[in-house]
Amino acid sequence: MTRSSFEDDTSPGPIPACAGVGLRATHYRDVLENSPDMGWFEVHPENYMGDGGPPHRYLTAIRERYPLSMHGVGLSIAGQERPDPAHLQRLRELLHRYEPGLFSEHLAWSSAGTQFLNDLLPVPYDDGTLARVVEHIDAVQSFLGRQLLLENPATYLRFSDDVLTEIEFLGTVAQRSGCGLLLDVNNVHVSAVNHGFDAANYIDSFPVGHVGEIHIAGHTTDEGESSATLLIDSHNRRVAEPVWQLLARALARTGPLPVLVEWDSELPAWEVLADEARRADELLAGLHDFSSGELALAH
Amino acid sequence: MRTEWQNDFAAALRNPDATLPPGIRDGRGAPRARRFAVYRNNHFVSLIDALADAYPVVQRLVGDEFFRAMAKVFVATNAPRSPVMLEYGAGFAEFLDEFEPVAQLPYLADVARLEWAWLSSYHAADADGIDATSLTVLLPTQVDVLQLQFHPAAQLVCSRWPILSIWEANVVDEGDGQIKPDAGPESVLLNRPRESVDVRRLPPGGGAFIQQLMNGLNLAAAAALATKARSDFDLPGNLQGLLESGAVIGFSVPGNGATRENCDTGV
Numbered sequence: 253m254t255r256s257s258f259e260d261d262t263s264p265g266p267i268p269a270c271a272g273v274g275l276r277a278t279h280y281r282d283v284l285e286n287s288p289d290m291g292w293f294e295v296h297p298e299n300y301m302g303d304g305g306p307p308h309r310y311l312t313a314i315r316e317r318y319p320l321s322m323h324g325v326g327l328s329i330a331g332q333e334r335p336d337p338a339h340l341q342r343l344r345e346l347l348h349r350y351e352p353g354l355f356s357e358h359l360a361w362s363s364a365g366t367q368f369l370n371d372l373l374p375v376p377y378d379d380g381t382l383a384r385v386v387e388h389i390d391a392v393q394s395f396l397g398r399q400l401l402l403e404n405p406a407t408y409l410r411f412s413d414d415v416l417t418e419i420e421f422l423g424t425v426a427q428r429s430g431c432g433l434l435l436d437v438n439n440v441h442v443s444a445v446n447h448g449f450d451a452a453n454y455i456d457s458f459p460v461g462h463v464g465e466i467h468i469a470g471h472t473t474d475e476g477e478s479s480a481t482l483l484i485d486s487h488n489r490r491v492a493e494p495v496w497q498l499l500a501r502a503l504a505r506t507g508p509l510p511v512l513v514e515w516d517s518e519l520p521a522w523e524v525l526a527d528e529a530r531r532a533d534e535l536l537a538g539l540h541d542f543s544s545g546e547l548a549l550a551h
Numbered sequence: 552m553r554t555e556w557q558n559d560f561a562a563a564l565r566n567p568d569a570t571l572p573p574g575i576r577d578g579r580g581a582p583r584a585r586r587f588a589v590y591r592n593n594h595f596v597s598l599i600d601a602l603a604d605a606y607p608v609v610q611r612l613v614g615d616e617f618f619r620a621m622a623k624v625f626v627a628t629n630a631p632r633s634p635v636m637l638e639y640g641a642g643f644a645e646f647l648d649e650f651e652p653v654a655q656l657p658y659l660a661d662v663a664r665l666e667w668a669w670l671s672s673y674h675a676a677d678a679d680g681i682d683a684t685s686l687t688v689l690l691p692t693q694v695d696v697l698q699l700q701f702h703p704a705a706q707l708v709c710s711r712w713p714i715l716s717i718w719e720a721n722v723v724d725e726g727d728g729q730i731k732p733d734a735g736p737e738s739v740l741l742n743r744p745r746e747s748v749d750v751r752r753l754p755p756g757g758g759a760f761i762q763q764l765m766n767g768l769n770l771a772a773a774a775a776l777a778t779k780a781r782s783d784f785d786l787p788g789n790l791q792g793l794l795e796s797g798a799v800i801g802f803s804v805p806g807n808g809a810t811r812e813n814c815d816t817g818v
Contacts (some may be wrong), residue, residue, distance in 0.1 A: 302674030326634025448579035
C-alpha cells in the first residue's frame with residue numbers, strides 16, 4: 253500500500269495538536285464526574301478486548317466527550333511471524349466501534365510461536381528485519397484500512413547485526429510502507445543514555461515529515477549498574493527535565509502536534525497527570541506564539 | 552541473522568538459567584548479560600503483577616512475598632497465549648490444586664476459582680435478565696420441561712469450603728481477614744446484571760440445581776438432581792433467587808414454540 257492511499261483519510265474525532273494523557277481505569281471517575289479540560293485521551297486497545305462490562309461503558313462515555321487515540325501493545329510488528337489474524341480482527345472491531353483519531357504501535361516484537369511475552373522486545377536494524385517490518389505494516393494497514401503510526405523504541409540491548417541506524421530504519425519503513433511515525437521523546441533519551449548516542453542529534457535528524465504524534469513519559473534509573481547509568485522506560489513518574497528539553501527541541505522541528513503524557517504504573521492523582529499535560533500545552537502554546545503557523549506548513 | 556533467532560531470545564528470556572541468546576552486544580559500560588536481564592525482569596514482573604491484580608484475595612491469604620514467589624513458578628510454566636492480558640491467569644486455580652507448598656490451604660484453589668469467575672463476569676458481554684413474571688404465562692406441564700438461557704456474565708462456583716465467606720473477609724481493605732475454613736461448603740452464583748458484579752451465596756442444593764440448568768437440563772430434571780443432592784432443596788425459593796439475580800436471559804419450552812429470548816442488545 254502506498255502513502256498516497258492514506259492522505260485523503262478523514263479520521264473521525266481527529267486528535268488536536270495539544271496535550272493528551274494516557275487513560276487508565278483509576279481515572280475513569282475523575283474524567284466522567286468532573287469533565288476536566290483535557291485535549292484528548294489515549295488507551296491501549298488490548299485493555300478493551302473483553303466482550304462487555306464496565307470498561308466498555310466507561311470508554312464509550314469518554315469517547316462521546318473527548319477525542320480518542322489507540323496505542324497498541326500486542327501486534328508484535330517486528331515479530332518473526334505475521335501479525336496474529338485473531339488479534340487483528342479484534343483490533344478492527346475496536347477501531348470500528350470507537351473510531352479513534354490515531355492508531356499506533358511499536359517497533360518491537362512481543363510474540364514468538366504460541367507465546368506472548370508481554371514486553372516490547374528489540375530487533376537488529378538489518379535488511380531482513382526491515383523487509384519483514386514493512387511487510388507486516390503493509391498487512392496491518394491493509395486489513396485495518398487505515399494508517400498506523402510506528403513508535404521508536406526504548407532499548408537496553410543492541411545487536412551485532414545492526415547495519416542501519418534506528419533513524420535510517422524508521423525513515424525507510426515509513427517511506428516503503430506508508431506508515432506514519434510516533435516520536436517518543438522519552439524513548440530517545442532512554443536509548444541515548446543506554447547506548448551512548450547524542451539525543452539532541454537524534455531529534456535533529458529524525459524524519460519529522462512522517463511524525464503524527466509525540467509521546468513523553470517518566471523513566472527510572474537502574475541502581476544495579478555501577479559502571480554506567482542504565483535508564484528504564486518505566487512510565488511510573490513525572491517526565492524528567494532532559495525529556496522536556498528534548499520535547500521543545502522536537503516541537504521546534506515538527507511544529508504543533510498531539511503530545512501524549514504516558515503514565516502506566518504507580519499511577520498518580522488525576523491532578524498530577526493533568527499538571528504534566530498543562531506543561532506540555534504551555535510548550536505547544538509558546539510554539540504557536542513564536543512561529544504563528546509557519547512551522548505547521550513545513551509538513 | 553536467521554529468522555528464528557527470536558525463538559532463542561524468547562527461550563532465554565523465560566529461563567533465568569539459560570545462556571544468553573546469540574547476536575546481542577554489550578551496552579555502553581555494561582555487559583550484555585546485565586542488559587538482557589532488564590528484559591527478563593520486565594517479562595516476569597509484568598506477568599506476576601498481572602496475576603496479583605487478578606487474584607488479590609489469594610495474595611492476601613498467603614502474603615505478598617509468598618504470592619509473588621508462587622506466581623513466578625506459574626509464570627515460568629504458563630506463558631500467555633494471547634496479547635489480551637485480561638485473559639491471563641485462567642489456569643491459576645488448577646495450578647494451585649497441584650502446588651505442593653499450599654497443600655495445607657485446601658480452600659485456596661477454590662478461592663482462586665471464585666476470583667477468576669468474578670473477572671470473567673466483569674468482562675462478559677452485556678445482556679438483560681428476564682423477571683419472574685415472564686414465566687407466569689406457562690402451564691405447569693410447560694414449566695417442568697423449561698430450559699433456561701443464562702447471561703454471558705453468569706458464573707457458578709461450587710466448593711467444599713466456605714469460599715464466599717473467606718472472600719468477603721479478605722477483599723482488600725474491607726474484610727477483617729478472619730477465616731473459618733470448617734464452616735461448611737458454599738456455592739456461589741455471580742452475575743453482572745448492570746454496572747457491578749453481583750455475588751450471591753446459594754441456598755442448599757442451589758449449586759447442583761444451577762449447574763444442571765447450565766448443562767441444559769430442564770427444570771424438573773435439574774430440581775430432581777438437586778433434591779437428590781440435598782433433601783431440603785427448595786425449588787420455588789431457588790428459582791426465585793435465580794431470577795432475581797438476573798442470570799436468566801431467556802427460556803424455551805421444547806416442542807411447543809413458547810420461547811422468549813431476552814438478548815436483543817446486540818450480544
